[in-house]
Structures are given as structure tokens and as C-alpha cells.
Amino acid sequence: MLMTITMKGTNTQELGYLLHKNPYRAQCFDLSFGKAYVFYTEVTDSRTTAALLLDLNPIDLARGKIGSKDGGLFDYVNDRPYVSSSFMSTAINRVFSTAMNGKCAKRQELADTALDLEATIYNLPVRGDKELVNEVFEPLGYDITIRESILDEKFTQWGNSFYIDLTLSGQLKLCDFLNHIYVLIPVFDKQKHYYMSEEEIDKLLNHGEGWLQDHPKKNTIIRRYFDMKRSYANKAIARLLEAESETDREDAEGQTEQDEISEKRIPLNTQRLEAVRNAVIQSGASSVLDIGCGECRLTSLLLREAQIRKITAADVSVSVLERAKQKLNYDRMTPYLRDKLTLIQASLLYKDKRFEGFDAACVVEVIEHIDEMRIPLFEKVLFGSAKPKTVIVTTPNKEYNDNYPTLANGDLRHKDHRFEWTRPQFKTWCEHICKDFNYTVTYMDIGEVDEACGTPTQGAIFERKDV
């Protein structure tokens, strides 16, 4: 919403030349998303402050502009009009574009000189660790002042808001100063108000020229800049690295967000899938039901096994199945593979004829997503009614969570986990299955072994007794 830029020293009124905005006027610019006001709050010889104030209409944001057919992208109750977001970056680029390019016909030598500058960005949203602000700006040579605020002073238990008022001061050229701010606002906010095309990569590299290449937090900056568009981030990183592109891309794919948990790292997941695949093969199964198939990573492993003639991959979420289809390249699969595979939406809590008649069923990291009180129903559907000869179940081993520093106070590994079982709890459950549904069980330990806590994933292979 508001940003101020202050020049200190002598003859600071010259800031007006550098910004191409007359200090003795108050100007208003129409932008596609609202209005930008540029004015000066202080003009003295030793100190001149320019302000850029945005006025966004929340109804426009929610409904689209008057006359436009498309609805807006935002809720009516929305922080965008009041914070410094990508709207601010865009406004800087519009209103101060000449200054950003480092051009100043009347005072070029001043534009090329490092000046004593200070900027305050009001209500900058910082998602995640606020330490990132220091890590990003310090290497660029700034002194940093951060003002934090409590979310609601009447409800102190809600903690601090994720907005900060950020004051940066340093000796820099104005154009560098503006480019830093322009690029870095959305890096902290992790949101953009417009659709990103691939041109955005050029834009980033262009505005990052001369400082992004050698920035120690380069990868973090780029990934957060593109937030959801990870592929763009990889391409941007690759273009900065040029030759090393291939290996590094792999790396970037595999790297997880800091605030995610290392359980999600590919290595454990791969180990788990390998273990399950081996168990399926060893059971001699030729038909497999992959329940809670997610994006079909296990299914695609099993599809490559000659022993497996038929796979049904089931998930309760239609959108997940759509993603699975894309990952499997389902529409372009050979008829041979397509005949092997059936993708269905199904629920573990409704009896389903389509679950019947399989040699093996895999329930990999699924049961912990079911409310514990509904587990008995799941048992009846799978073990009581579908009755596959072999059932392979994996689930997190809660004891191992001690090894995850982020799970200090008994938190579960995933927001949607309804429970996580210790090894004895899992064993008790497995024994109950064997007794009540006539199965035998052998156990699997998956992942790195910790002497005290076991492995991160625990698994069980059930075999029906009467087969």
C-alpha cells in the first residue's frame, strides 16, 4: 500500500530528478488495478522523502473491474489493498521505470553514484521465517530495521502477524535500490496477482542483473519468486548456472521446502515403494489393488513388472486421479499397458465390488488419513469383504518422530494425519486383523534404522490363511 524513499545528505531535492517526479507536485497515476499516488512528505536540503501510495479497490479485486466478465481473483475480505505485494512491484515498475533503468538525462552522474538512501516498505507480508529478510538483504549491503506487529492486540494468543514494516538503508545507486525492492517484495510474499508466463524468467534475470547471480540465497530467492511454478524456477536457475543445468535440475526437483518435513524426501518414499513392490512380487501376486494410489507412484512401478497382469489404482479424490493420469501419461499409454491398468474413484469406507478378486492389495501411507474411529469400517471393507490374498500396509512409526526436530511437541508428520502409531500400537492392530479376519502377518521396517526408535516407516504383510 505504501512505500517511502528517502534520500539523505545535501541537495537531496535532487531525488526529484532521479525519480522523474517533481517534489512540488502531488501526482496520481491510473494503473490497471487501481491508482498510484506519488508525492513528497518532506523536502529539505538534507532529507527528501518520496511516497508511493496505492489505492486498490477491494470490490474490483473480488468482482473484476466494472464491465469485465471474469470475476476477480480475490476475496472481498482481502489484505491486498493494504499491503506491499506484487501490486507494489508492478507500480514501482510503472511509475519509476526510468529510474529503475538507471537513466537520468539531467543528473546522469548522480544516477550512477551510490547515495545515502533509505526506504520503508509498509506491511510487507513475509511468509515463513522472518530471518529470511536479513539473509536476503544483508548480503546486498543494507542496514535493516524491522517493525513487527501483533495480529490482534485483543487476542494476544494469536501471536504476531506476518506483516512487517521494513526499513532498508544503505549506500547504493537508486536504480539498484529499486530493482532489489521490485524483485524481492514477491519473494517474501510468495504471491503474484497476475498469471506468470515464461517471460517472467527474463524479467527476473533482467532485474536481477548484477546482484542475483552471486547472491548466497539465490536459489531460495528464485524458488520463492516463482512459488508454485517450480519448473520456471528450475529453468531460471539453469540459465544462471548454464553448463551444470542437468544435475542441478534434479537437485532442485528433489529439494523440499524448509518448512516441510524430511519424511517427505524422495529417498524414504523411494525405499518404501521399493519395499512394497518387492513384497508384492514375492507374494506371487498377478493382480494388484493399489488403494489410496495418490499420484500412482507405486502403480507405475508395478506396471513395469511382467508378473503383474492387472492393476486397479483407486483413490477417493478425483483431482488426485486427474494428476495421476497426467503423471502416468495415461492418454498416451500403449494399449498393452492401458489394458493392465484401471483407475477408479473409490472409498475405503464403502463396500465396493470392484475391490474383490485381487491377489494383493497395497495400502501405502493411507490408514493414518482415516479417522481412528472409522478404522473398523475400513477393516470390514478390505479384510472382511474384498479379502485379497495378500494385503500390504505401511504407516508412519510415531516413535521415529523424535528424529525430526520440527516435530518436537508431539506433532504429526502431515496436517491430514489423524493418528500415527507407535510400533506396539501397530502390532496390536495387526494382531487384531489376523485374529478377526483370518490372516497371518509379517512385518517390514522401512528406512534408516534408529536403535531406539526403529525405522521411520513401519509395514505389515498380511496373508489370508485359507488360501
Added chain:
Amino acid sequence: MRIEIPEFALVAMIGATSSGKTTFAHKHFKDTEVLSSDFFRAMVSDDENDQTVSKDAFELLYYAADKRLNYMKTTVIDATNLQKSARQQVLDLARRQNVHSVAIVLDLPEKELTQRNKARAERGYPDRVIHSHYTSLQRSIRHLKKEGFRFVYVLKSQEEIDSAEITRTKLWNDKRELHGPFDIIGDIHGCYDELVMLLRKLGYVKNERGVYDHPFGRQAAFLGDLCDRGPKNAEVLRLVMDMVKSGSAVAVPGNHDVKLLKYLRGRNVMRTHGLDITVSQLEAAGDDFKKEAADFIDGLVSHYVLDDGKLVISHAGIKQEYISRGSMRVREFCLYGETTGESDEYGLPVRLNWAADYRGRAIIVYGHTPQSEVQSLNGTYCIDTGCVFGGSLTAFRYPERECVSVKAQKQYYEPVKPLNDVHDASEPDDMLTLVDIGGKLYLQTKLMPSINIHENNSAAALEIMSRFAADPHWLIYLPPTMSPCKTSELDDFLEHPLQAFEYYRNHGVKNVVCEKKHMGSRAVIVLCKNNDTAAKRFRVTDGSKGIIYTRTGRQFFTDNTIQDSVLDRLDTVLTKTGFWEDFKTDWVCFDTELMPWSEKAQELLEKQYAPVGRAGRDGLTAATEAIKKLCKRKNVQYELPEGTSGQNFDPNELLAEFEQKKDSMERYVDAYREYCWTVRSVDDLRIAPFHILAAEGQTFGNIPHTWHMETIKKYCAGIDDIFMATDYITVDVTSDESIESGVSWWLNLTKNGGEGMVVKPEIFTTKYNGEIIQPAVKCRGREYLRIIYGPEYLIPDNLKRLKSRSLSRKRSLALREFSLGMESLDRFVADEPLYRVHECAFGVLALESEPVDPRL
């Protein structure tokens, strides 16, 4: 010739080409009943004579025939059917579909056939074809009965063909015209004394001919297994035969009766399982009696369909797809049931649980498997309570659906498996199947005849139900969405009571009830007096005695101890106020609002509402400070000649604008804070029940809302602070004075941020011009709406834009969801099976997945 065929049959026309099969078929059957091979040849190839496509044509023909038979539609296969293999296909289909097969043969002399063939210019065949057809037919005719056709009619001349008349006779099991009321009596097994006691208890008396009948014309219905094992088999047979003969009873056979019949007909049968007792008693009764008994049993039909198809009786039960059908397989099922081929630990066959899959609307009453008490599942009732084994003899009264029993006087026979065996007491398997709710759904409700649920909506609901919802046994109701009133014509308001009143006035309603809208979260509470009721009435056996769930069926409190504590406290209140006695119920379901809002909306508050308030207040403060500094500067020119780049603005105007925004923001923050308070314990919660949805045997949708309000005040409020009554007034929407008072009541309610009110017609389920109208319309307060439409919504330009909004989609959804909600309660109260209740709750959830403006 008179040709009699069963009302439901699969008919094969048999005859050479040119014998007039098609003409005959269309003369005597509906066009849609006749499936002709010519027609299907044309369907696949455009040429009805193209013999090369016959294989595909017949595949299609039999596919269509199969579908028709699923719906119990008589079907005629119009083809030559001269080859045995062709007829075999007809017979296989008949067997698979358990339908009687009929052969109608047109057997004309070869000469006539040849002449006719010649007359057919286009599709004439060579004479040798006619000859070969003719000879095939001659070879076939006498084998037809043996091949398996149940009825065979041969017409030997054109005269016979012309004069033939077809009559369709009712199926033997079809007794739809009998409406009872019935007293259906389970397995008697020679327990004569108990039978007499039971009949007397049911009100039957011996008439002058010594036969029991009922003074009010009730009819007894015997489920078979009259004899064996018990003490007085001949007496039982005598009594039952007399009642059936006199019309005061109907009967179906049991497996023991059929075995007795075999003995009586002189077949060699093992005299085990108590047959020896019956045999010795019948031998003593003499040959006349034996013959009468044999003829009686022989005349019994496997099962009966009674009372317009609403009731079915059968000894061992009946699968849905066998009802009304006749075949050996159906008969066997009705006598013996279906077993897996496995045995249990007593060596008894393990029975397949056909009732778990039963989804029909007819009630099925059956016996055969002794249980310690009557077992009901999905509208089926097993009423064999093992009298001969020392249990009791039970009658099921229909349509009352009550059971009447007399205890056995002693154990007459040692059961292989004890009646109250724990392994047998497995909970009834009413597991829901995907078939019940998957794909496109057509739901029928009393308030709206047919509600369609699209496939993608049911797919979304399946995900939500599976991932988040509580045990479906508890979900006897999901609340509908509610539409706001139309936007106001007044300058300062987006919503105003006048439009709500107007809606009801325009829909024929005079009196409305205005209820204060609590700003909390919707919570449905189901409470049983104890966990025994929960197990019996709701089939929830995890020991809980109730639940509190959200509008999407998710358990409200993740912490069970909080839920249990609230439920216990509600139970205490209802017990103190005498609710349980006064309502003669041991469970109840309330629609409530649970406060504070922050309890459920914490994430929304912390991620959206509070941040906007923080950013807004700080940002606007910083902005106004900056503008003020600008205003204080002396030498700024904002009036410049035209042509200068950029537009100039007046700082004082801008300041005023931003001061207004800042003020709006403060009010917005006040508004949301109103609905938040910290909950440290259950004591900090507030629950306002506003509707009594259901209790045992009753729903309350057609009782005025004023009754609900007063009854809730009387029974729920004033004892425990967490339960509160809801303020309300009534308004006569045809009286200006009354409207005036309604408006000022609302203004008062909302001036400090109150959410507003809900306006309801006096009676919930009100119809206008035969169609259900909105059961409620909300009218939200001016300040409250800031948290819906944003802090700045009242700024005139913004308000003007917001006033154009469409309600039709929201209102249509509200009606459909309301109808489904009421329906599910009705079904649950009527003791309908889980799948019938669940499909309604599921439907509401599916409809909720339709995209609609969330701010309405």
C-alpha cells in the same frame, strides 16, 4: 386356441420363414415386447436380410432382452428359433433371469410356406431353404418340453393361428390384492400350544367351524416349517390347513415341510432333524390326513408378494432379484437360503448375507434361521426366534411392524448351536456400498418429487464423506444452505428486513417468525439417553451416546472429551426438565448454533480476518500520516495547467477518502472481534438450539416455529449457562405496523455488529402453488456484512455495485437441500435402513459441492 402364458414370461416364437411369426407376435404383444432378429440385423447393418451380421444382431437382441427382463417385462424373441442351439440361448436367458419360458410354434404345411415365400418378391428364399426350415421344425417340435420350455403351444394351420387368443395369467406368487393387515408367524415346528397362545394373544378366536379367524379381518401368514422336532405336528398342520382353506391365513412352505412332502409321496428320505417325530404322529392320524397334508404342502408357493408389492414373505428370505419370479432356483432359495459352502464351528452351513445387499422397498419377512431375537436389516426381518429350541414364537404385525411373542413352554429340542450364541450375535451388517451413492443419483423426497445429483457432485461428496465425515449412522440430517433476502433499495443498506418480509408476503405467507441469528457455527446434536439406545437405534456400538457434528457431517470437536462433556450436560438438562418423559423418547436431534465462531473459524480468523484488520489498520494509519505531511507542506502545487504529465490530486480530498477507509477498517475489526472469545473450558461455549429436528417416532417440520422456540426455552434453557434460548418475534407481513416493529427489532439487534436475523414462515414446510418455498431467508446486519463484503463495502460506489447479485441458484439449492434434510429425518424416524437415510445426507453434501457465491 387359447394360449395361456404367465403375466411375466420369456416367449420364443418358433417357425420357418414366411410362417407369419412377426405378424402373429405384433398382433398379440405390444410392439416394445417383441424383439425381432430382422430388426436387429437392420440396426447393425441397415439390411434386415443380411445374414452375415446375424451374430452381432443376436448379441444385441439378447442384450436388450436381458435388460427388459431385469425390469420384469415380458419379452418375445421373434426369430426362427429352429436350431436347438438357438433355443438353448432362449432357455439359458430364462433360467438366468428366473422367468418362465414359453414356446409358441407356428407349424404350417410345407406347401403353404413355399407358396408364401414365392409371393415375397424381394426376400424370397430358394425352395431348399424352406424345405430345410420345415424339416428342422418337424424334428424339433416334440422335444420342446424336454428341452426345458415350461409351456409349449403348437398352432398347426392358418385358421388356428388366426383364431388363437392369448391370455396372461397372474403369477402364483402374486397376491398383491391381499392387503392384510397381516400377522406373520415364524417357524412353528410342532409347537401347537405356543401357536394357539400366540393366535389368541393376537386376537384370533375359533369360529363356529372350529377354525381360527380374526374378528377385524386380519390375516395370519405362516412362514413354513410347521412341523418336525416339536411335540404336536399333526395338530399344527390341522390348524394351519384349516385357516388357509378358510382364507383366514396364507402360508409359504419351509424346507421341513417339503421334506415331509417327499416322505408322504413315498420317497426315501432320512428321518433326521425331527422328521421322525412328525412321521410317527402323521402315521397315527391316518391316510386321509396324510393325503390332505401332502396336497396342502404341494400347493404352497415359494413366496408371496402381498399388499401391492409392499410386503414379501418367504421361509428363508429372498434376494431382491428373485422377488415375483418363479424358477427352481428361486424356490430353492426361498426354502433353504444360500450358503457359502463353508461350515461354522458347529458344522452348520455358513449363510450368505443376502439381506446386507437388499436395497428393495418391499419389506421382507422370513424365518428359517433361529435367532435369540428378531433381526432387522435393510427392511428385512428374520422372525424365527427358535420356539422349539426353547426360545419363543414370534408374530410380526404388518403394517404396524410390531412383534408379538410367546415364550416357549419348554425346550422341545436341543439346538446344535445355542440360540444366544455369542458368535451369532454379530452386529447386523448394514455396511454402505458404493452402489448406494456412486455416480448419478435420482433421489425422491416427499417435499420435492425428484432431485438429481450429478456425477461430479457425488464424486466430490464421496471424497468429503470418506475423508472427513463422522460415522454415517449418526448423520441423520445435514442442514441446508440458506439464501439471504434480496438486496435493499435503501441507500445505506445492502440487506434489510423489508425484502425478507416481501418474499414471504409474495408467497402467500401472513405470519413469519424472526429469529436472532447467532454468529457461531452450525452444529447438529444427536443425543441418546444412553449408549444402549445408541447401539439399538443408531447401530453405533463404539460406546458413545451421541455426537455433535458440523454442517458437512464432520465431528465438531476433535477432542472427544469436550464433546462428551457437552452431551452429558445436555442430557442432565433434558433429564431435569423432563424432556425425555414428555416426548416419550430416548433420543433427540437438535439443530443448533454453537458459539463462539472463533471455536470453529480459528484458522479463518488467523489467516484472513485478523490479518486484513492488522494490515488495514496499520497500512491506512501510515497512509493517512503520509498524506497529512503532504497537506502540511506549503509549496505544493496541485492545480497545474493541462498537458503536464500525470494527474494532479487534491491532498485534502485524498486524506478524507483515506480517513473514511480507516474508519471502516476500525468498524470491521470491531465486527469480527464481536464473535471471538477465548474458550478455556466447556463453560465458555454457548449453544443455542433453534429447532427440534426429530425424536423417536416424530419429526417436527410442520409444527410452528414459535412452538420450537418456546419448547426449547422450556426444556433447554435456564439451567446450564452453556445452553441458551434464541430471541425471536413474530411479524405479520401484511401489517405495516407489524413490519415496522420487525424492522426496528432488527435494527436494534444489528446496530452493534449483531449478525442479523433469520426469517421463517410460521411453518417450516410451507408450500405455495403446490411448491415448497424457502424455509428461511436471512437478513444480515449492516456492520456484520463488513466481514463478508470487506471493510469498505458501504462506501457508496462499492455498495451500488454489490447490490446486483443473483439469488436463484442459491435458492434452488436451498430448496433441494432442505427437502433432502427433511426426507432423511423422516426416513430415519420411520426406521428405514441406513442406506436410505445416508443417500439423503450424501445428497446434501453433493449439492453443497456446487459452486455458488460463498458470500450469499
